[in-house]
Amino acid sequence: MIRAFGPNEVWFILSAVQWTLALSAIAFAGGAVGGLITALARVSHNRIVSGFALGFIRLFQGTPLLMQLFLVFFGLSILGYGVNPWFAAALALTLHASAFxxxxxxxxxxAVPAGQGEASWALGISYFDRMKSIILPQAARIAVAPTVGFLVQLIKGTSLASIIGFVELTRAGQIVNNATFDPFKVFGLVALIYFVICWPLSLVARHMERRFAAIAQR
Known part of the structure; x- marks a missing residue:
């Protein structure tokens, strides 16, 4: 039976925001660890390590996120590892985030001037100390803006997890729409919530990009 779109439906959609944010946080945190390992592997002088990291990046950048979700969810099930949508979505998005x-x-x-690495090498500073104290702190300043920009894309990308049954914001909207048949109100609200979450982050990313560009020109 079709029911009206009312406060209960609005609350159901709003309550799903927590799962969108939780999935985004887990994927971003896991992706940060995997991304740092991948980045260090990419700049390694070991060709095997660098090549493996490059292959990993190309695999996940060259395939749709939706396909990655399918492969993790159904692939693990075929191999005999029954997984719930939550674990599958978190794993797929973490791998996706790690590559990007x-x-x-x-x-x-x-982007850090090569001369700084060469000078630290000439001073006999170890690779670990060079990365920890010289290279990575400078790279981190450069990385802030594009990292925040990617976080925005990751939050929006969690909507694809609805396809494997994970009830986040988009999936909650689909459930409510199936009961109310009022897509304009339902998905209008869903779109508004995504906007409220993502737009401030987009502004922060742009502000940081302009700020660091101004610093670099000095």
Whole structure:
């Protein structure tokens, strides 16, 4: 039976925001760890390590996120590892984020003037100390804006997790729309919530980009 779109439906959609944010946070945190490892592997002088990292990045950048979600969810099930949508979505998005952040941060590391690395090498500073104290702190400043920009894309990308049954914001909207048949109100509200979450982050990313560009020109 079709019911009217009312406060209960609005609350159901709003309550799903927590799962969108939780999935985004887990994927971003896991992707940050994986991305740092991938970025360091990409700038490694070991060709095997660098090549493996490059293959990982190209695999996840060259395939749709939706396909990655399908492969993780159904692939693990075929192999006999029954997984719930929450775990599958978190794993797929973490791998996706690792590849993209790894490439973003690789570029930021290589943007640090090569002379600084050479000078630290000439002073006998170890690779670990060179990265920890000289290269990565400078690369981090460069990486802030594109990293925040990617976070916006990651939050919006969580909407694809609805296809494997994970009830986040988009899936909650689909459930309510199936009961009310009022897509304009339902998905208008869903779109507004995404806008409220993502737009401030987009502004922060642009502000940081302009700020660091101004600093670099001094």
């Amino acid at each position: 952040l790894g490439e973003i941060w690789r570029g930021c590391i290589q």
